[in-house]
Each structure stands twice: as C-alpha cells, then as structure tokens.
Amino acid sequence: MANVIYGVNGPVVTVKEAKEFSMMEMVYVGKQRLVGEVIGITSAYTTIQCYEETTGLMPGDPVEGTHTRMNLLLGPGILDNIFDGIERPLAQIEKDCGAFISRGSSVSPLDPDKEWDVTITVKVGDVLKGGMIYATAPETHIITHKMMVPPTLSGKVTEVKPDGKYKLHDTIVKIEDEFGAIHELTLCQRWPIRTPRPVKERLTPTVPLITGQRVIDTLFPVSKGGTAAIPGGFGTGKTMTQHQLAKWCDADIIVYVGCGERGNEMSQVLQEFSELIDPKSGYPMTDRTTLIANTSNMPVAAREASIYTGITLAEYYRDMGYDVAIMADSTSRWAEALREISGRLEEMPAEEGFPAYLPSRLSEFYERGGRADVLSGNQGSVTIIGAVSPQGSDFSEPVTQNTKRFTRCFWALDKSLAYARHYPAINWNDSYSEYFTDLDPWYAENCGKDFIDYRTSITALLQEENRLMEIVKLIGSDVLPDDQKLIIEIAKIIRVGFLQQNAFHKDDTYVPLEKQKRMMQVILHLYERSKAVVAENIPISRIREQGLFEKVTKIKYDIPNDHLEMFDEYIRDIDEKINAVLR
Structure with a gap:
C-alpha cells in the first residue's frame, strides 16, 4: 500500500502506519515531490520535517522513500557557487524558474554537463583505500579539486581512463573490492550531512x-x-x-x-x-x-x-x-x-x-x-x-x-x-x-618571543585602565597621580590606535603580524620613556605638549604595510622628544 500524508503542521508532516521508512531517511512529500527527512518513527506514525514550503499539501498526497539518508553531492563545481540550505544551486534555479524558488525543484546541485580537465593519478594494479586521491582537476584558478575514494570503499584498480575532459558522472576509474565487486569512480560522490567524515x-x-x-x-x-x-x-x-x-x-x-x-x-x-x-x-x-x-x-x-x-x-x-x-x-x-x-x-x-x-x-x-x-x-x-x-x-x-x-x-x-x-x-x-598555550610556540618561532611579551604588557595596561576607570567614574580623573594618568593615556592609544581598525583603509583593513608587533613595540616604548619622565616628577602635560600621543595613535595610517622601517624613525622621534623634556 502506498504511503500517504495523514496530517500537516507547518513543516512537520505525519504519515500513518508506514513500515518502510527508516530514521533520518530522505523522502519526497506530495505530488510536487518536496524534499523531507524522517525525524520520528512510532508503530502508529512516521514524522517528517519538510525542507520546502508545505502550503497546498493535503491528506492523501503520496510520500515516497529513497532508502538513503539526507545527503549532498560532492564534486567539482561547489566553489564559486551559491546554494540554498539543501544544496540546490540558486543561480541555476533562477535561470529555470525565475527569481523565486519553485517548490519541488529537482535541479542537480552541480552542473552534470560541464566538462572538467581531469588528470588521473593512479594506474592499474594500485590498491586504493578510502579517502585516497585518484584524480585531480582545476576547479577554479586558485583551487585544484582532488577526487577521493569514498571513505567506506577500498579495492584494487582494474581500469583507468586516459587524462582528458570528463563530465561529473563519467566513470574514470574502476576498482575491485575484496569481495570481487566492481565499483565505478566518477568525479563526484555523495555523503550524508549529519555524519562527520572520518579522519586518520x-x-x-x-x-x-x-x-x-x-x-x-x-x-x-x-x-x-x-x-x-x-x-x-x-x-x-x-x-x-x-x-x-x-x-x-x-x-x-x-x-x-x-x-x-x-x-x-x-x-x-x-x-x-x-x-x-x-x-x-x-x-x-x-x-x-x-x-x-x-x-x-x-x-x-x-x-x-x-x-x-x-x-x-x-x-x-x-x-x-x-x-x-x-x-x-x-x-x-x-x-x-x-x-x-x-x-x-x-x-x-x-x-x-x-x-x-x-x-x-x-x-x-x-x-x-x-x-x-x-x-x-x-x-x-x-x-x-x-x-x-x-x-x-x-x-x-x-x-x-x-x-x-x-x-x-x-x-x-x-x-x-x-x-x-x-x-x-x-x-x-x-x-x-583558550589557544594561547597551543599557539605561543608558533608565535615565539615566527614572530619572536617579544611578540608574546608585548601582548602581555598590552593586556595588563588595558586591565589596569579598566580598574582606574571605575575610580574616575566616582571621583574624576584630576585626583589621579600622574603615573595613573599616563596609564589611561597609553590605554587610549591602544584602544584607538591599535584595537580599532578601519576596514575601508587600504593599509588598515589587513595588517600583517610584523606590523602588529612593531605597533605594540612603539606604543610600549612610548609608555616606558614616559614613565621615566613621570618618575622625575615632571608633569605629564609636558609630554602631551610634544604631540607624541596623537602621533602614535595615527601610526596605523601613517606607516604603510610595506614600509615597516619607518617604525625606527618613530622610536628615534620619541627618544628625542622625551630627552628634551628630561633636560
């Protein structure tokens, strides 16, 4: 007896007394064959969640099983593409149906007619295990697509096609498994979406x-x-x-x-x-x-x-x-x-x-x-x-x-x-x-141990500023001693000149690690030299008059990413102006 809809509640569809469906099986619902997935089974009812709009479904409409789980077609053509939530290609649907997705659309996720320039990387007699690469094809200018044996399959290569242009479902390699069965390997494979792919x-x-x-x-x-x-x-x-x-x-x-x-x-x-x-x-x-x-x-x-x-x-x-x-x-x-x-x-x-x-x-x-x-x-x-x-x-x-x-x-x-x-x-x-423990050895090797020291100092200054701002909110900043005022000034440089970033500025939208390190170095150098001034009981206003705080704040814009040698000039300028204040 054919299975039919018993009830519809939004995206949830029930089928009465169905015995053929299995949990998580992909099904087609209604006359338009809407895609759905079995999410609950009892002796009386099978519950299906429908991945398309269920308007117009009626009790008595057919429900058809596929005997496979909800899966994706994986192969060349995924990149430079846009899909909906169940891997339907929106660009192709627009060509076929217009600006709105029609229900029950059965467009192939990947273009079955496009030819790919395939290079076979195995030969007859090779033993292939799940996940091994048997062919490659340039998917885009940047990425080479590698065709892999499905993780659940292994066997000996019995036939290999020559290099050349092939379509998505063309057989390019045949392998024989341990039971003597022949399996054809194409440019694509399928995998259920709720099952993690295995790794070594x-x-x-x-x-x-x-x-x-x-x-x-x-x-x-x-x-x-x-x-x-x-x-x-x-x-x-x-x-x-x-x-x-x-x-x-x-x-x-x-x-x-x-x-x-x-x-x-x-x-x-x-x-x-x-x-x-x-x-x-x-x-x-x-x-x-x-x-x-x-x-x-x-x-x-x-x-x-x-x-x-x-x-x-x-x-x-x-x-x-x-x-x-x-x-x-x-x-x-x-x-x-x-x-x-x-x-x-x-x-x-x-x-x-x-x-x-x-x-x-x-x-x-x-x-x-x-x-x-x-x-x-x-x-x-x-x-x-x-x-x-x-x-x-x-x-x-x-x-x-x-x-x-x-x-x-x-x-x-x-x-x-x-x-x-x-x-x-x-x-x-x-x-x-929580990645510092794992990543610090990499930073020490590639950026120098001082990168980690600078980061620790920057973090300590921000935490100290946060504590001081609680006091400032209560009694104002005028009563703070100059060493604490200096911390607030340097923390402001860190916040505005380092942590704030302009996505529309050519040198600030992306900053290489070396420039990040040099920026921290200059900020902390200014802090250390300014501390020496405050220690001599010289008012912090004398440092402000030199314009150093404003200059260091603008360092992210003023030094291009490919002219990092300019940081040395900033350090020399800080030294000269601080020395002038100390005289």
Missing part, C-alpha cells in the same frame, strides 16, 4: 588562523582547526566582522553560511565577494568561496539543515588537504528553527522554549571542526566561526551560554563600542581565547 588522526591546533585583524591576532587568536563564537546584539557588527575574516584570513577555502539572516545581508555578501580580489592570488575572491544562503523568509526546516550542509562541504575540502574556514551567520537563527520545529512536534520545552537537546546539537556542529591527518595522507583543517545573536545583547541566554561550552574562543561584541564607531567592536574585557 585529530591533531593539536598549533598554527594560528591569521586574520589581519589586530584585536584577534594579538589578543584573542584562534587556531586553524579551532572554534570561535562572535556573540553580539543587533547592529554590533557580527556580519561585518565575519566578512572581514572571510576576506582576509589565511584559510585556503571559505564556506559562508547565511542561516536565517536578512536577504539584503546575503546580497551584500554576494556583491562584495564578487568584487573583491583575493590578495594572495590576484583572482576574484569567489574562486575560493562557496555560499549557502538560507535567508529568514526561506523554509524554516531548511535553515536547520543549512548548518550541516556547510560543515559537510568544509569537511570535504579538508579531506583534500585544504585549510577551510566556515562562517555560520547565525547559529541563533538555526536554534530558533530547532525551537519552532520542536514546538510543532509538541516536545517538552527547556529554557526560553528551546528544546532540551539544544546543547547536544550545538556540540555536534562545533565538534566537527578541527585539524587532522586526513585519509588522503595530507593535513587539513576546518575552523568554525559562529555568530550568535542574543536578544537585547543578553549573553546569559541559552544559545550564547551553550556555545561558550563548545568553543575555545569568545569574541564578545559590545553595543557601546559599535555605537561609538569602534570596529571591530570586540570588547577586550569580556572576550577570551
């Missing part, structure tokens, strides 16, 4: 993800293969911070997931990325980027799937040996989708109505990040940077608190900093990074 060994994250953003690289670094959260209320710059990281971080590939965000934000991402030239290669940024757009007006269940779609694509490129950074904007909208579906399933709500399994779902997502020896014999990493949108900037709400449990880097965005046009609006008192 997970590695300690010992290499930082260099972002060019001073407050991150210096004070709160994240490693390649690390996890970071960017919590902040409306208007604090979560999306812009992620844009900067996506543009400038030294990951090989960027996966950007717009999960439940406004459509104009996603269109801005598309426009900016298409115009931006990758500084490392000189080619468009889109050549190493893939976008997953599931905006707030798209079906809510697909929003829940989009996070898993993004992390699966990231793991796939990690397995080729690439360093991948995935930007999830925002996990709060994803959690809201969980809450809505949970409510329609009539599950018992936990704090603020979120389902009780919210922590486990968050951990499933963040634990898929990491740096690893992969099955292909290379090393790769997936760095996860998730934005969180707590209502009213309340960091005590469940999504933010549970995210803190599973991330080791916390970049807390501050509303008052954002409104004062201090960007990135990362509050240095509320943020933290």
